[in-house]
Amino acid sequence: MNKEMQELTAWTIKTAKSAGANDCKVGINSQRDVEISYREQKPETIKEATTKQLMIQIFVDGRYSSQTTSDLRKDALKDFIGNAVKMTKLLAEDPFRTLPDPKYYEGRKEMDLGSVDPTYKKFTPEERHNIVKTIESTILEKGGDKVVTTTASSQDGHSESVTMTSNGFLGYTEDTFFVAGAEMTVQDEGDRRPNGYEYCVALNRKDMPSPVKIGESCVKRTLSLLGAKKIKTETLPIIIENRGVGRVFGGFLQAMTGRSIQQKQSFLADKKGKKVGSEHFTIVDDPFVKTGLGSRLFDNDGFAAKKRVMIDKGVLKDFYVDWYYSRKLEWEPTTGGPSNLIVPPGKRSVEEIMKELGRGVLITGFIGGNSNPTTGDASVGIIGQLFEGGKPVQAISEMNISDNHLKLWNKLVEVANDPYPYSSLRFPSMVFEDIVVSGL
Amino acid sequence: MKKITRRSFLKTTAKAAAVTIAAPVVLPEGWYGFASPAKTGYFESEFGITDSLCHKVLAQALARGGDYADLFFEHTISNYIMLEDGKVNRAYSDVALGVGIRTVKGDQVGYGFTQEMTEESMLNAAGIAATIANANATKPSSEFRWIVTKSYYPTDYNLVTAPLESKLPLVQSANEKCFSLSPLVSKVNATFHDQQKRILVVTSDGAKAEDLQPRNYIGVSVVAEKDGKREQSGWNFGGRRGFADYTQAAVDTVAKKAVAGAIVLFDAVQPPAGEMPVVLGSGITGVLLHEAIGHGMEADFNRKKQSTFATMIGKKVAEPFVTIVDDGTVPNLTGSINFDDEATPSQKTVLVEKGILKGYLHDKISAKYYKVKPTGNGRRQSYQHYVIPRMRNTYMEAGPATPEDVIKTAKNGIYVEDVSNGEVKIGEGDFAFYVSAGRMIENGKLTKPIKDINIMGNGPKMLANITMMGNDFAFFTGGGGACGKDGQAAPCSFGQPSCLVKSLTVGGRR
Numbered sequence: 001m002n003k004e005m006q007e008l009t010a011w012t013i014k015t016a017k018s019a020g021a022n023d024c025k026v027g028i029n030s031q032r033d034v035e036i037s038y039r040e041q042k043p044e045t046i047k048e049a050t051t052k053q054l055m056i057q058i059f060v061d062g063r064y065s066s067q068t069t070s071d072l073r074k075d076a077l078k079d080f081i082g083n084a085v086k087m088t089k090l091l092a093e094d095p096f097r098t099l100p101d102p103k104y105y106e107g108r109k110e111m112d113l114g115s116v117d118p119t120y121k122k123f124t125p126e127e128r129h130n131i132v133k134t135i136e137s138t139i140l141e142k143g144g145d146k147v148v149t150t151t152a153s154s155q156d157g158h159s160e161s162v163t164m165t166s167n168g169f170l171g172y173t174e175d176t177f178f179v180a181g182a183e184m185t186v187q188d189e190g191d192r193r194p195n196g197y198e199y200c201v202a203l204n205r206k207d208m209p210s211p212v213k214i215g216e217s218c219v220k221r222t223l224s225l226l227g228a229k230k231i232k233t234e235t236l237p238i239i240i241e242n243r244g245v246g247r248v249f250g251g252f253l254q255a256m257t258g259r260s261i262q263q264k265q266s267f268l269a270d271k272k273g274k275k276v277g278s279e280h281f282t283i284v285d286d287p288f289v290k291t292g293l294g295s296r297l298f299d300n301d302g303f304a305a306k307k308r309v310m311i312d313k314g315v316l317k318d319f320y321v322d323w324y325y326s327r328k329l330e331w332e333p334t335t336g337g338p339s340n341l342i343v344p345p346g347k348r349s350v351e352e353i354m355k356e357l358g359r360g361v362l363i364t365g366f367i368g369g370n371s372n373p374t375t376g377d378a379s380v381g382i383i384g385q386l387f388e389g390g391k392p393v394q395a396i397s398e399m400n401i402s403d404n405h406l407k408l409w410n411k412l413v414e415v416a417n418d419p420y421p422y423s424s425l426r427f428p429s430m431v432f433e434d435i436v437v438s439g440l
Numbered sequence: 441m442k443k444i445t446r447r448s449f450l451k452t453t454a455k456a457a458a459v460t461i462a463a464p465v466v467l468p469e470g471w472y473g474f475a476s477p478a479k480t481g482y483f484e485s486e487f488g489i490t491d492s493l494c495h496k497v498l499a500q501a502l503a504r505g506g507d508y509a510d511l512f513f514e515h516t517i518s519n520y521i522m523l524e525d526g527k528v529n530r531a532y533s534d535v536a537l538g539v540g541i542r543t544v545k546g547d548q549v550g551y552g553f554t555q556e557m558t559e560e561s562m563l564n565a566a567g568i569a570a571t572i573a574n575a576n577a578t579k580p581s582s583e584f585r586w587i588v589t590k591s592y593y594p595t596d597y598n599l600v601t602a603p604l605e606s607k608l609p610l611v612q613s614a615n616e617k618c619f620s621l622s623p624l625v626s627k628v629n630a631t632f633h634d635q636q637k638r639i640l641v642v643t644s645d646g647a648k649a650e651d652l653q654p655r656n657y658i659g660v661s662v663v664a665e666k667d668g669k670r671e672q673s674g675w676n677f678g679g680r681r682g683f684a685d686y687t688q689a690a691v692d693t694v695a696k697k698a699v700a701g702a703i704v705l706f707d708a709v710q711p712p713a714g715e716m717p718v719v720l721g722s723g724i725t726g727v728l729l730h731e732a733i734g735h736g737m738e739a740d741f742n743r744k745k746q747s748t749f750a751t752m753i754g755k756k757v758a759e760p761f762v763t764i765v766d767d768g769t770v771p772n773l774t775g776s777i778n779f780d781d782e783a784t785p786s787q788k789t790v791l792v793e794k795g796i797l798k799g800y801l802h803d804k805i806s807a808k809y810y811k812v813k814p815t816g817n818g819r820r821q822s823y824q825h826y827v828i829p830r831m832r833n834t835y836m837e838a839g840p841a842t843p844e845d846v847i848k849t850a851k852n853g854i855y856v857e858d859v860s861n862g863e864v865k866i867g868e869g870d871f872a873f874y875v876s877a878g879r880m881i882e883n884g885k886l887t888k889p890i891k892d893i894n895i896m897g898n899g900p901k902m903l904a905n906i907t908m909m910g911n912d913f914a915f916f917t918g919g920g921g922a923c924g925k926d927g928q929a930a931p932c933s934f935g936q937p938s939c940l941v942k943s944l945t946v947g948g949r950r
Contacts, residue, residue: 039744042548043548043572044547044548044549045548045549045550045551045572045826046549046550046551046568046569046571046572047550047551047552047568047826048551048552048568049551049552049553049554049565049568049824050554051555051824052555063529064529064530065530065531065532065533066530066531066532066533067532067533067534067535068532068533068534068535069534069535069536069537070535070536070537070538070555071535071537071555072555080535084533087531087533087604088531090604090605090608091521091528091529091530091531091604092527092528092529093527093529094527094529094530097529097530148745148746148867149744149745149746151744185744185745185746185867188868191748191749191750191751191752191869191900192748192867192868192869193745193746193747193748193750193866193867193868194865194867194868195746195865195866195867195868225868228868230715230945232714233713233714263524263627263629263663264626264627264663264665264670265627265663265670265672328525367863367864367865367870367871367872367896368731368861368862368863368871368872368873368874368894368896369863369872369874369894370860370861370874370876370892370894372672372876372891372892373672374663374670374671374672375670375671375672375892377891377892378892379874379892379893379894379947380872380894380947381863381870381872381894381896381947383865383870397868397870397898398870398896398897398898398945399896399945400713400872400894400895400896400945400946400947401947402710402713402892402893402894402947436713438713438714438896438945438946438947439714439715439945440714440715440945
């Protein structure tokens with residue numbers, strides 16, 4: 001625990017209560033970030049800074065407000081808090097807005113989530129430069145004369161946060177993170193210059209792929225975009241690559257929150273315990289994954305984290321209901337949002353599945369699109385490959401898929417064996433049948 | 441944490457939209473909306489930022505031989521009040537204070553920032569920025585001259601410091617209006633946001649500029665229920681405005697648009713999938729222009745040869761009735777600025793003139809590369825970010841046709857009324873935008889409503905395929921719009937008249 005941050009947190013609570021707050025929650029975050037990018041074999045950008053922010057939620061006379069500031073001088077904070085309390089008193093009473101019942105703070109697991117890389121402090125500027133230089137040189141070497149330009153970059157950071165409430169919650173988190181990757185532009189026919197990228201993120205350096213692998217992956221992904229064109233509109237099986245599944249699932253997830261349900265903006269509001277997808281649709285929320293990007297011991301309300309099955313073989317088992325909306329809905333709270341989402345992997349690789357399907361579309365990226373949480377209607381542009389005989393035969397562009405989530409997830413016929421490691425959404429590639437792929 | 445490399449247009453409300461303007465904005469010569477620019481000296485009086493201190497920090501930033509350096513001081517106060525279930529029962533506010541220090545060497549950038557306005561912290565951040573260069577020290581200008589510009593928004597802005605009580609009726613009346621308009625309305629969320637951003641830019645070549653940039657909007661989101669079905673829609677209004685613009689009539693218009701937008705969707709159908717003519721209605725559909733054309737015109741993408749427009753300067757890219765500009769001088773619009781974040785005065789920049797590609801949007805780095813003057817497009821999200829070329833208010837000028845004739849000429853296709861977001865791939869020029877409301881066009885007439893479909897196209901192809909331009913130009917006057925690029929959000933706006941695109945891919949389901 002960072003003592004200085006803890007003391008400032010406690011001082012802020014005391015100051016707020018002296019100013020008239022009945023209750024409050026205070027969080028202080030400190031983060032150091034370093035970013036480097038290279039283009040044309042020299043540094044393009046170097047950026048480094050430390051940021052601090054204080055957040056305070058104020059509960060006074062049944063009223064509520066939330067404030068953040070980066071001005072942590074005590075004199076300035078005192079004025080800031082005093083004004084915040086005064087302002088809060090002007091709002092309407094809201095009987096549902098209170099600090100959580102402390103019973104939900106209890107039962108917090110004591111375990112090391114592996115979120116701090118013990119070698120972080122030894123990470124030198126030279127090592128950072130070498131990582132980026134290696135990614136760039138790999139791209140230039142493997143991409144050959146197709147390369148128009150490439151920018152390789154690295155970002156890393158260390159953050160600490162302390163959260164405290166006036167009704168007994170105290171939480172501390174410390175994380176490190178590492179990001180490395182590149183974007184790359186290649187020359188296609190005419191004025192087309194396909195742009196591809198590869199970025200990986202991990203909390204520990206040892207979980208990152210090598211710079212050479214990142215560079216090679218960037219080249220492979222970008223070159224696969226060459227010669228892309230629109231094909232005719234057709235109903236086909238599609239495979240959504242592991243890293244892209246989360247973007248489609250995001251529209252479903254939005255409708256799983258207590259707020260969406262209470263505000264009548266959820267197509268899932270009456271679906272708990274009901275079938276919302278095929279038997280292959282299983283999602284587990286697991287906050288205890290070692291080095292997981294979404295791992296945590298407590299959530300935003302301070303609730304002790306729990307592993308939960310959210311969707312089991314197509315049946316919706318649970319919602320994300322935070323303390324406030326649980327009171328409005330008169331439901332038992334769960335947790336306000338996802339930690340790590342795990343889909344149990346299947347047995348076959350994407351290549352094996354493509355071989356069996358014969359003809360279809362492998363979706364490797366998306367463009368635009370959105371999802372309506374109230375109705376479940378969704379539509380998104382796609383980038384990828386038409387495959388025939390199990391092999392990619394044509395890159396595709398300017399194409400689109402549309403469906404309603406309640407129909408789409410019932411068309412899920414298989415999940416592959418390749419959960420994506422560089423995200424809190426550890427989804428494998430997924431196979432859907434009978435999807436209208438719009439083009440010509 | 442991950443660097444965002446895609447360009448995307450984001451909106452801060454659940455489903456924000458704009459109040460359209462019925463006629464083109466034509467300003468009398470010499471009218472700039474507001475009489476005087478922002479008062480200067482705020483950062484000196486509040487934080488002790490003197491010329492001698494700036495000189496010292498800039499010297500540190502150039503200690504290793506940078507070509508240029510600048511300091512960007514920021515003090516921003518943002519407030520939100522929100523109504524849910526009939527009560528203004530929550531408020532959020534944020535204070536951002538800091539200084540960003542940039543050193544430029546050729547096209548290389550070193551950047552450091554600090555939240556502490558102390559000499560020691562600033563010199564430390566300047567030392568980080570300086571590491572981009574590795575040569576003998578260069579010297580900043582010893583004197584700084586104020587850059588004085590015309591003002592395109594209220595600079596005596598006091599909305600942020602106005603009593604909360606004065607703002608509560610805005611969202612309360614929006615809520616009441618929505619429920620009064622239809623018994624089908626079952627939920628209303630209303631938000632009022634106001635922000636006061638004070639900035640001071642000091643450059644090593646001797647310029648300093650100080651501004652107070654207001655930003656505010658009222659947004660309403662409505663859920664309606666009918667025969668067991670629910671539909672949702674929203675609308676907003678705002679920009680860089682004074683409180684006087686938030687009249688009862690303006691609030692009522694937002695409520696009416698939101699309610700009507702939700703109710704019409706009960707009759708919506710899915711359009712067929714595939715290529716077809718698309719008519720873009722006036723106003724908010726300018727998001728397509730922003731995505732399909734605007735980003736490709738940002739000079740950094742061209743300097744790095746990433747953009748599909750990189751080799752098209754001077755070439756015919758559209759029919760002669762197509763003229764596209766990016767203009768930071770439109771009074772009160774969200775993307776307007778008095779000067780950019782490098783102290784370059786704002787201007788109207790022509791991108792495509794009568795079908796010919798004329799130029800790009802520049803910051804100082806790209807302007808030097810192309811040997812042209814900066815266009816005032818060097819912008820950043822905050823002191824935590826370095827400058828990159830960004831759009832301001834991007835629009836296509838009006839043409840001769842009536843909107844009715846544009847629709848009639850399309851004959852069969854899609855009419856786009858409201859969009860929620862879009863995205864572009866710069867190198868390919870491929871773009872997408874999400875249609876939240878529109879109509880089928882059948883036999884030259886608007887028929888059944890449509891909703892929730894994505895439309896795909898290619899920027900250069902779409903430009904060449906604009907076959908008809910309406911005379912009903914309108915700006916997007918919502919205040920919640922922001923553009924995302926390289927992990928930075930920047931407020932912007934856009935506009936256009938109705939226009940016919942011969943063919944785009946519509947992502948229907950049948």
